[in-house]
């Protein structure tokens with residue numbers, strides 16, 4: 484008898500599934516872990532998304548899905564996959580750079596339970612230097628749009644050694660804008676980040692940010708402060724908080740890092756299952 488998927492992976496529960504719907508993006512950020520993959524045309528079909536959602540719900544008890552890319556607002560069927568995920572009992576999130584594409588966002592309402600805007604640093608100057616001119620203001624325009632529709636929104640920000648000093652200012656602005664959460668994660672030097680000159684943060688830097696944010700009044704906004712401390716990320720266990728699947732089936736497991744290293748496993752969209760990586 485062939486071993487079950489959980490025997491192969493050691494995973495028995497997945498809290499949140501991150502599905503990259505496509506590689507393409509309307510940016511090419513210096514921070515981006517996709518690197519050259521941003522040029523690839525791979526796109527998931529609605530059926531592949533649906534099958535993955537069913538598989539992870541049935542096999543791993545997953546009930547939260549975050550749709551991302553690349554840029555998910557370039558994915559034509561985003562409103563449809565959001566509706567499908569909700570029908571299957573998932574809480575849904577869209578993680579976007581928030582740069583224009585307002586018509587697509589309008590079509591997605593009311594499906595997402597949360598709109599998450601990705602940021603690369605805490606100030607306009609630092610963010611736009613990594614991403615593109617006017618992208619910081621565009622991201623906050625999109626948050627204001629979400630607030631106007633009573634759509635819960637938050638932000639995610641990659642931490643780098645150069646810009647970690649801007650995060651407290653960002654947290655204060657997000658709090659005042661009405662964000663419900665700020666998700667922080669550490670830069671992993673892969674993809675564009677490997678050659679951009681941006682440096683990963685040290686645990687000393689993140690501990691200092693932890694102490695700074697702990698002293699601030701963050702209001703109702705949730706911040707994942709615990710990932711700023713090294714003791715938060717022990718050796719992997721069978722209970723995975725974030726399992727991310729690329730459009731070609733690569734699997735990343737995340738704790739404190741963005742796109743954390745995966746295990747010796749990939750997701751096969753044809754079989755709709757996790758399978759061992761072919762060692763060849």
Ligand code: SF4
Pocket residue numbers: 508509510511512514515516517521552553554580601
């Ligand atoms: S970091 Fe996000 S916004 Fe930037 S190129 Fe990558 S997918 Fe696009």
